[in-house]
Amino acid sequence: MRTDHKETSEMIDKLMFPLALTFALGALAACGGEDATQTDELATELCEHLASGPSVAVTSSTVAASAPDTSTAHTRFDIALTPGVAGQVSYQVGEAGEYVFAFDREVAVALTDPSGAALPAEATERDSAACAELKLWITYDLAIGKHTLALGPGQDTEVRMVVEESGAEHTHE
Amino acid sequence: MRSTQHSRSEVWLALLLFVAPGCALEDGQPWGRAVMSLEAAFAPAADRLDPQGRLITSASYAVALDAPTVTLEAFTLAMAGEAGASGAVFDPANPPEGYSLCHNGHCHADDGALVAYEDIQAELDQASGGGGGFSLTVGVDETPTALTATPATLTLEACPGDCALPRGEVQTVSVGVHQLHLSGRMYDATSQGRLPSEGRAFTAALEIEQAVDVAFSRAVDRGEPVEVQVAARFTLPASLLDRIELGELLTDPSGAVDLSTSTPFLQDILQNLSEAEALEVLP
Numbered sequence: 001m002r003t004d005h006k007e008t009s010e011m012i013d014k015l016m017f018p019l020a021l022t023f024a025l026g027a028l029a030a031c032g033g034e035d036a037t038q039t040d041e042l043a044t045e046l047c048e049h050l051a052s053g054p055s056v057a058v059t060s061s062t063v064a065a066s067a068p069d070t071s072t073a074h075t076r077f078d079i080a081l082t083p084g085v086a087g088q089v090s091y092q093v094g095e096a097g098e099y100v101f102a103f104d105r106e107v108a109v110a111l112t113d114p115s116g117a118a119l120p121a122e123a124t125e126r127d128s129a130a131c132a133e134l135k136l137w138i139t140y141d142l143a144i145g146k147h148t149l150a151l152g153p154g155q156d157t158e159v160r161m162v163v164e165e166s167g168a169e170h171t172h173e
Numbered sequence: 174m175r176s177t178q179h180s181r182s183e184v185w186l187a188l189l190l191f192v193a194p195g196c197a198l199e200d201g202q203p204w205g206r207a208v209m210s211l212e213a214a215f216a217p218a219a220d221r222l223d224p225q226g227r228l229i230t231s232a233s234y235a236v237a238l239d240a241p242t243v244t245l246e247a248f249t250l251a252m253a254g255e256a257g258a259s260g261a262v263f264d265p266a267n268p269p270e271g272y273s274l275c276h277n278g279h280c281h282a283d284d285g286a287l288v289a290y291e292d293i294q295a296e297l298d299q300a301s302g303g304g305g306g307f308s309l310t311v312g313v314d315e316t317p318t319a320l321t322a323t324p325a326t327l328t329l330e331a332c333p334g335d336c337a338l339p340r341g342e343v344q345t346v347s348v349g350v351h352q353l354h355l356s357g358r359m360y361d362a363t364s365q366g367r368l369p370s371e372g373r374a375f376t377a378a379l380e381i382e383q384a385v386d387v388a389f390s391r392a393v394d395r396g397e398p399v400e401v402q403v404a405a406r407f408t409l410p411a412s413l414l415d416r417i418e419l420g421e422l423l424t425d426p427s428g429a430v431d432l433s434t435s436t437p438f439l440q441d442i443l444q445n446l447s448e449a450e451a452l453e454v455l456p
Binding site for chain 1: 221231364412
């Protein structure tokens with residue numbers, strides 16, 4: 001009788017293990033799928049604003065204190081640059097988190113926090129399959145406060161930039 | 174057999190006892206009655222404060238705020254529904270002209286007809302144009318309230334119409350922000366020298382005159398509890414001073430700064446207030 005019970009238990013174990021494994025892998029795949037969907041949605045969002053705006057034209061500054069603000073969400077900033085000079089713009093963060101800075105061309109980007117310390121990028125990606133406009137997008141983990149982006153130096157006279165909070169729900173008002 | 178009848182009657186009695194407390198149509202009772210309370214606080218999250226406990230703004234100013242004070246007004250429940258659309262609320266205890274003896278969901282009309290409460294409410298709506306929504310507004314004591322992390326309970330004035338609500342659905346809760354008084358000392362949290370290193374004292378007595386609201390869904394209907402509990406909390410948003418270039422508002426390079434009459438400052442405050450979720454209904 002004990003033997004029968006043991007055999008039954010082993011049989012259940014044998015049956016349950018692949019089932020549990022399948023479930024676990026399925027769950028993992030679902031999580032991965034969600035991440036991929038979020039990434040796709042973010043790329044679509046960035047593409048939409050890079051291609052269609054709304055847009056605001058600003059002129060970059062050589063001085064951080066007078067760098068124009070580019071904090072408006074869901075907006076493309078057409079930033080005028082001086083060839084050979086790093087142009088600066090500012091970005092204000094009201095909610096700490098990950099932010100993606102997207103550009104329509106290759107450009108050197110250096111971001112500093114409110115104290116002037118350089119911040120490393122969390123991730124850098126290039127040439128999105130989502131659209132031709134999305135050439136470069138860089139993810140930073142930002143705290144609350146005013147940050148400064150130095151763009152260039154390069155030969156371009158303009159770069160287009162869109163910034164979105166990564167992973168946040170995107171709502172258009 | 175007797176046993177079966179007994180248990181059936183017990184079931185009916187139990188059902189009656191179960192349903193009765195939830196029925197909104199007792200004699201002389203309105204469809205609903207609001208039970209309202211209001212509190213206010215200022216409780217910035219930890220990542221909004223620097224090690225000295227100063228509020229960090231998105232523009233990287235560090236602001237050592239004295240307890241802000243606020244004066245609230247017009248605590249309002251806004252409803253939508255077929256009843257009360259005109260703002261005139263049918264009260265069975267005080268029926269409109271032409272009706273009397275209101276009980277059990279209907280009134281006796283002067284011509285002898287029995288007319289349902291909802292039909293009388295519809296008549297009231299039609300008589301005064303209808304089409305709008307009903308709102309119940311309670312006044313708030315105008316004594317300025319000092320805001321701290323511990324919510325302060327505000328004193329409400331007497332509720333008009335004994336807080337009676339018509340049949341329908343409460344959809345929005347709002348409160349008017351009448352005045353806001355800020356004072357403290359602001360510092361530049363960057364190395365850009367936008368303010369003197371010792372900071373700058375400031376004060377601002379602002380006429381806000383702006384309502385903040387929050388969606389709140391609660392049916393007032395047959396089968397719903399008569400009492401509609403609405404405990405709301407106004408929280409002065411930590412983002413109140415975001416995007417404001419405080420250094421640029423200084424016209425007098427020395428002494429305390431009075432921002433009470435600064436239109437750009439007020440506009441930025443209004444904008445930040447409207448974008449924040451400053452009002453919530455507590456569970």
